[in-house]
Structure formats: C-alpha cells, structure tokens
Amino acid sequence: MRFMFIVKSAHPGPPTPELLEAMNKLADREIKAGRLLDMGGLTPLVTGAQVRIADGQLGVVDGPFVEAKEVIGGYAIFELPGKEEAVASATEFMQLHKDLFPGWEGVCELRAFASSGS
Amino acid sequence: MTAADAHRAILAVWRIEQPRLITSLARMLRDVPLAEDLTQEALLAALERWPVTGVPEKPGAWLMASAKRRALDHLRRGRMLERKHEMIAWDMEEQQQAMPDLDSALDDDIGDELLRLIFTACHPRLSREARAALTLRMICGLTTEEIARAFLLPNATIAQRIVRAKRTLSESGLAYETPRGQELSERLSSVLEVVYLVFNEGYTAASGLDWLRPQLCNEALRLGRVLASIAPHEPEAHGLLALMELNASRTAARIDAAGEPILMLDQNRALWDQFQIRRGMQALGRVRELGGAGGVYALQAAIIACHTQARTAGETDWSRISGLYAELAAIVRSPIVDLNRAVAVGMAEGPEAALAIVNRLVCEPALTGYHLLPSVRGDLLHRLGRYEEARAEFAAAAALAGNRRERNLLMRRAADAADAAMSA
Numbered sequence: 014m015r016f017m018f019i020v021k022s023a024h025p026g027p028p029t030p031e032l033l034e035a036m037n038k039l040a041d042r043e044i045k046a047g048r049l050l051d052m053g054g055l056t057p058l059v060t061g062a063q064v065r066i067a068d069g070q071l072g073v074v075d076g077p078f079v080e081a082k083e084v085i086g087g088y089a090i091f092e093l094p095g096k097e098e099a100v101a102s103a104t105e106f107m108q109l110h111k112d113l114f115p116g117w118e119g120v121c122e123l124r125a126f127a128s129s130g131s
Numbered sequence: 132m133t134a135a136d137a138h139r140a141i142l143a144v145w146r147i148e149q150p151r152l153i154t155s156l157a158r159m160l161r162d163v164p165l166a167e168d169l170t171q172e173a174l175l176a177a178l179e180r181w182p183v184t185g186v187p188e189k190p191g192a193w194l195m196a197s198a199k200r201r202a203l204d205h206l207r208r209g210r211m212l213e214r215k216h217e218m219i220a221w222d223m224e225e226q227q228q229a230m231p232d233l234d235s236a237l238d239d240d241i242g243d244e245l246l247r248l249i250f251t252a253c254h255p256r257l258s259r260e261a262r263a264a265l266t267l268r269m270i271c272g273l274t275t276e277e278i279a280r281a282f283l284l285p286n287a288t289i290a291q292r293i294v295r296a297k298r299t300l301s302e303s304g305l306a307y308e309t310p311r312g313q314e315l316s317e318r319l320s321s322v323l324e325v326v327y328l329v330f331n332e333g334y335t336a337a338s339g340l341d342w343l344r345p346q347l348c349n350e351a352l353r354l355g356r357v358l359a360s361i362a363p364h365e366p367e368a369h370g371l372l373a374l375m376e377l378n379a380s381r382t383a384a385r386i387d388a389a390g391e392p393i394l395m396l397d398q399n400r401a402l403w404d405q406f407q408i409r410r411g412m413q414a415l416g417r418v419r420e421l422g423g424a425g426g427v428y429a430l431q432a433a434i435i436a437c438h439t440q441a442r443t444a445g446e447t448d449w450s451r452i453s454g455l456y457a458e459l460a461a462i463v464r465s466p467i468v469d470l471n472r473a474v475a476v477g478m479a480e481g482p483e484a485a486l487a488i489v490n491r492l493v494c495e496p497a498l499t500g501y502h503l504l505p506s507v508r509g510d511l512l513h514r515l516g517r518y519e520e521a522r523a524e525f526a527a528a529a530a531l532a533g534n535r536r537e538r539n540l541l542m543r544r545a546a547d548a549a550d551a552a553m554s555a
Contacts, residue, residue, distance in 0.1 A: 015406075045242050046150075047356030050410070090406075092353065094346060097143035101190075105147070108188065 015050070015126040016091045016099045018106070021083040022119030032113040039109065043091070048102070052089035083120065099123045137182040144190040145174055146272035151191075152198050153269055154244035160202055163251050163307055164297035167269055169205065173198040242361040245270070247309045249358070253322040256303060261296040262325045263332075264289055270357075271350045281347050282332060319362065323371045323428065326354045330375050348379055359414065366423020369414045373432035376411030377439055380404040391536055396444040408439045430459045449478035466495040474507055482514040502531035506541060509548070518552035 028036070043049035055061075061076040093099050103121045110117050149170060156166035173194050187193045252265040264282075267273045273281070279289040310318045333347030355372035362368050384402035387393055415436055418429045434455045441447040456472035469492055477485030489508050498504045509524030525545035532538040 045245070045357060045360045046147075047353035047360070050406075092349065094146065094349065095139075095143070097139045098146060101140065101143040101147060105191070 014093060014095060014099075016093055016123050017126065018089040018091065018099075018103055019085055019122045019124070020087050020119060021085050021122065022117065023083050024117050024119060028110075028117075029114050032109060035109045035113055036106075039106065040089075043102075048091050048093060050090045050092055052087070054087040055085060058084050086119075096123075096125070099125075134182055137186075138178065140186060141174075141177050141181055141190075142272075142274075144186070144194070145177070148191045148194050149174075149272040150245055150248060150270055152194055154248050155195065156198055156202050157248065157251075157307055158244065159199075160206075161307060162301065163248070163269075164301045165205070166202075167297065169201045170194075170198050172201050243309065245357065246361045247307060249322055249354075250309055250318055251300065251307055253318075253325045254300065255318065255321045257296050257299060259325060259328060261292050261299075262321070263328050264292045265296045266325055266354070267329065267347075267350060268293055270354065273350070277346075281344060316365070319358075319365055319368065322358065323367060326351050326358070327371060327375075327428075329354070330378075334378060345382070348375075348382075351375060352379060359417075364421065366418045366421040367426045367428050369417040369421065370423060370426045370429035370432055373411045373414035373418060374428050374435065376407050376414060377432055377435040380407035380411060380439060395438060396447075400442065400444075403439060411439070412436060425458065425462070427459070427463060430455055430462075434459075447478070449475050450480075453479045466492050466497050470498070470504060470507060473511075477507075477511055477514075482511040486511045486515065500531055502528045502533070502537070502541070504528075505531070509541075509544065513544075513548055513551070516555070518548045518555055522548035522552060 027033075040049060040052060058076040058078065063074045063076070063078060065072055065074065091099065091102060093102065100123070103123050107121050110119070152170040152173065153163070153166050156169055157163045160166050160169075176197055177190075177194060181187070181190075249266065249270055252269050253262045257265065264278055267278050267281075268275065275290050275293065276286055279286045282289065309315070329347050330351030333344050333349075333351065352372075352375050355368070355375050358365075358368040359372045380403050381395065381398060383404065384398040384400070385393060411432065415429070415432050418424055418426070418432070423429055424433065434452055437448050437452045437455070453472060453475035456468060456475050460468045460472055469488060473485045473488040473492070476488060486508070489504070489511060492498055492504060493508075505524040506528035509521045509528060512518075512521035512524060522545050525541050525548055529538050529541035529545060532541055
C-alpha cells in the first residue's frame with residue numbers, strides 16, 4: 014500500500030542540525046530499503062497562497078493565513094505492506110523528533126492512497 | 132490493544148529491522164543461516180514479551196540487543212574452545228561495552244551489507260525456488276506461513292525449502308561477500324531472476340483472492356528498488372525495476388468489477404498509475420544513461436513503456452514495439468518472444484508480414500498446445516479475409532484455452548469467422 018505521511022506542527026522554526034542529520038540518515042536508509050518513494054519539505058506559510066471557494070465565490074489568499082494553527086512542514090510517500098508498518102515507520106520518524114528536537118510538538122498523519130491497490 | 136494487534140505491530144517493526152539484524156549478526160558470526168536462526172529467536176522473544184510489556188520505545192535497538200545477546204550465548208555455550216570464536220566473542224563484548232546504547236540503527240550504512248545478504252540468499256548453488264523462499268524470508272521478513280500462502284503451497288514445503296537452502300549455505304561454506312567485477316554481473320543475474328520470479332508469481336495471480344499474492348509484487352518491487360539504489364551502476368537492475376514499475380502501474384485496470392481480466396488494449400488508461408509510470412520511466416532513463424538499453428529487462432521495459440506512453444490504444448507506436456521485439460528476439464531465443472513480435476508486426480505492417488512469422492512458429496515444439504499461437508494465427512487470417520481457415524484456428528485455440536473466459540471469447544470469434552465465411 015502506498016502511504017502519504019504529512020507532518021504538521023504549530024512549532025515555528027527549522028529543525029535542529031542533529032534532527033536534520035538523523036532525518037537524512039533515516040531517509041537514506043528507507044530509500045535503500047526500497048520503501049521511501051518520494052519526500053519533500055515545504056517552505057514557510059508566508060510564501061504560499063490559497064485558492065478557495067466560499068459562498069460560491071473563487072478567491073485567492075496569500076499567506077500567511079491567520080486562522081492556520083498547524084502548518085504542514087513536509088511530506089513523504091512510502092510503499093509499505095500495510096497500516097501497521099506505516100505506523101511503525103512514522104513512530105520511528107517521530108521518535109527522532111522527540112529525541113533531537115526538544116520542545117517540538119506536532120503530528121505525523123499517515124493516509125493510504127485510494128488507488129494504489131493492495 | 133488486542134493480542135492480534137500487538138502481533139501485527141511487532142511483525143511490522145520486524146520487517147523494518149530484520150535485514151539489519153541478520154547482516155549485523157552475520158558479520159560477527161560469519162554464518163548467515165545461524166544469524167537468521169538467532170534473529171528469529173529474537174523475534175519470538177519479542178512476540179512473547181511485548182504484548183505484556185508493551186512495544187519498547189526503541190524496538191529496533193531492543194531486537195538488536197536481544198539478537199546480539201543470543202549470538203554471544205551461542206558462542207559461549209558452543210565451541211568456546213575454538214580460538215576463532217573466542218576472539219569473536221571477545222570482539223563482541225568489547226563492542227557492546229563500547230556501545231552500551233545500541234541505538235545505532237541509523238549509523239551503519241546498510242547498503243553493502245544488505246547487498247551481500249541478497250547475494251547470499253540468491254546464491255546460484257540454490258534452486259530458483261529456494262532462492263525465492265530464502266529471499267522473502269531473510270530480506271523481506273515474511274514468515275514461512277506467509278510465503279506458503281503467497282505461493283499457494285503447503286507450509287511444510289516452504290519450511291523444508293528454507294531448511295535445505297540454509298543447510299546448503301552452511302555446508303558449502305560459501306563466502307559471505309559481495310562479488311566484484313565480472314562475477315558481479317553473473318551473480319546479479321541470478322538475483323534479478325529471483326526478483327522477477329517473485330514479481331510474476333504475484334502479477335499473474337488471479338487477484339483479489341488473498342492480499343499476499345499482490346504482496347509478492349510489492350515485495351519484488353521493493354527488492355528492485357533496493358538493488359537499483361545499492362547497485363546503482365548496474366543497468367539491468369534499473370531495467371528490471373523499470374519493467375516491474377511499468378507493469379505494476381496497470382494493476383488497477385487489469386480486472387473488471389466481476390474480477391475478470393481485461394486485455395491491455397481494452398483497459399481504461401485513466402486507471403493506470405501515473406506516479407508509478409513516472410518512476411518506471413525514470414528507471415528506464417537511468418538504464419539509457421548507463422548504456423544498457425539493449426539488456427533483456429530493459430528491452431521488455433521499453434516495450435511496456437510504448438504502451439504506457441500512448442494516451443489511447445490507437446496511438447500505440449507499433450513499429451517501435453516490433454523493432455524492440457526484434458532486438459529482444461536477437462538476444463533471447465524464445466518462440467514466445469517471436470509470437471509477440473508477430474502481433475506487433477501485424478499491427479505495424481499488416482497481417483501478411485505477421486502471418487509469415489507465425490507460420491514459421493507452427494512447427495515449434497515449445498508452442499505445441501499453446502492456445503495463443505492458433506489464436507494469433509486466426510486473428511491474422513481473419514484480417515486477410517481467409518475466414519474458413521480463421522474459424523478452424525479459433526476453434527483449435529478454444530480447445531486448448533485453459534480458462535473459461537478465454538475459451539468463450541475464442542468460440543465467439545470462431546462463430547464470427549464462420550458467419551463471415553458464409554456471407555463471403
């Protein structure tokens with residue numbers, strides 16, 4: 014099954030160098046293990062925009078968006094046998110944050126692709 | 132968390148950690164089968180303890196510590212008098228003292244070790260089937276029961292295959308090392324063959340019966356990615372990966388709602404997985420950069436790529452496909468390849484040229500009883516207006532067809548040809 018991991022946090026600021034290094038190592042291992050298909054970090058909210066429909070009207074809003082609490086900082090796409098493996102993988106990823114980014118709080122949400130078959 | 136949930140969660144961690152556990156132990160013990168046994172013991176210990184204690188915060192480190200302890204015990208208990216082992220045991224104790232925190236999961240480069248393990252599991256001394264079972268077990272972390280279900284074989288058969296293969300590895304004292312140079316290419320083909328066998332076993336299965344059949348495809352794809360990333364200069368590793376990614380991209384379109392297979396030209400191309408196609412095309416691009424476009428897997432991948440790049444069946448570049456089949460036929464002597472080439476030639480140049488190829492295959496012993504030969508021949512004859520001959524070919528093909536759906540289709544085509552013959 015193909016999963017998208019979406020990392021969200023209300024915590025501003027870049028990761029510590031230690032976390033960054035550990036994440037790179039983890040990514041390298043996961044690519045070599047054939048599980049990690051794609052990943053990327055996203056630039057801060059202020060550089061983004063939203064195109065939305067409300068009350069039947071199309072509108073464009075430039076960032077930052079005042080109402081945004083949790084911001085998506087990055088994503089990864091994994092190919093894994095099932096949800097248990099995805100949870101194990103996300104847990105390992107978040108453990109790195111816990112160990113190497115003191116005070117950081119956030120969520121790694123994992124969602125299976127609808128069309129990726131079994 | 133129920134016991135079954137805990138069990139699944141543990142196996143999930145296991146699949147991530149297991150290759151590293153085996154490679155670490157194999158490096159210390161210089162014995163892959165023994166390393167595999169001891170890591171299995173560590174798994175059993177986890178299955179016993181974790182449901183009670185909960186999954187530890189660093190499950191990988193726990194498993195590694197447990198496996199290493201077992202390796203130490205084994206060496207102490209066993210041939211302690213042998214100096215070599217004493218040295219190893221001493222080394223390990225040193226290491227353990229030097230690294231009380233075993234959380235080094237991210238610090239060793241798994242690439243070379245994993246490659247070495249794959250080469251060991253796929254040693255040419257083992258049968259293809261044994262290589263496949265051992266690879267799924269040691270590299271993919273599947274249990275014996277899962278492998279047996281995936282191959283639709285009894286547990287005992289797979290268990291025996293694994294035991295025998297491990298014995299062969301132990302007894303022959305095969306070096307645990309990555310081959311180099313010319314030997315690497317030869318040994319690599321033995322690995323690629325196994326990966327493709329695993330893929331096809333899953334891909335050709337009637338789907339939907341059991342998730343473990345498609346799971347074989349995914350494991351093969353994963354192994355393909357592993358090989359491409361840890362042996363990045365081997366064009367055929369990328370060629371096989373491209374072939375598997377491109378074939379797998381059609382999975383969602385291959386069966387209809389009733390579970391019946393749909394032929395490629397009739398498939399809904401919107402259901403083809405573009406993400407996977409892109410990955411396949413990237414791998415194929417890498418093959419070309421490495422100058423390997425003429426490889427067996429690369430050529431097959433290039434043929435599939437012609438299909439995936441066509442927005443509609445009508446836009447398929449058949450002359451390129453027939454050219455690729457001609458290249459493939461020049462390096463693998465196979466009547467099946469020739470038959471496929473005939474189909475492509477029939478689309479590119481017309482039925483006359485294709486029939487000339489097919490007629491040469493009629494006496495081919497390897498195709499005796501193969502229903503697609505009369506089926507293709509019937510199609511070409513029909514297009515040439517030779518309806519009575521076409522009818523006879525379709526009838527012959529229907530009699531040979533293995534499954535009901537194909538038989539029905541061929542009987543319908545025979546009836547159409549008969550009607551055409553009447554009104555001609």
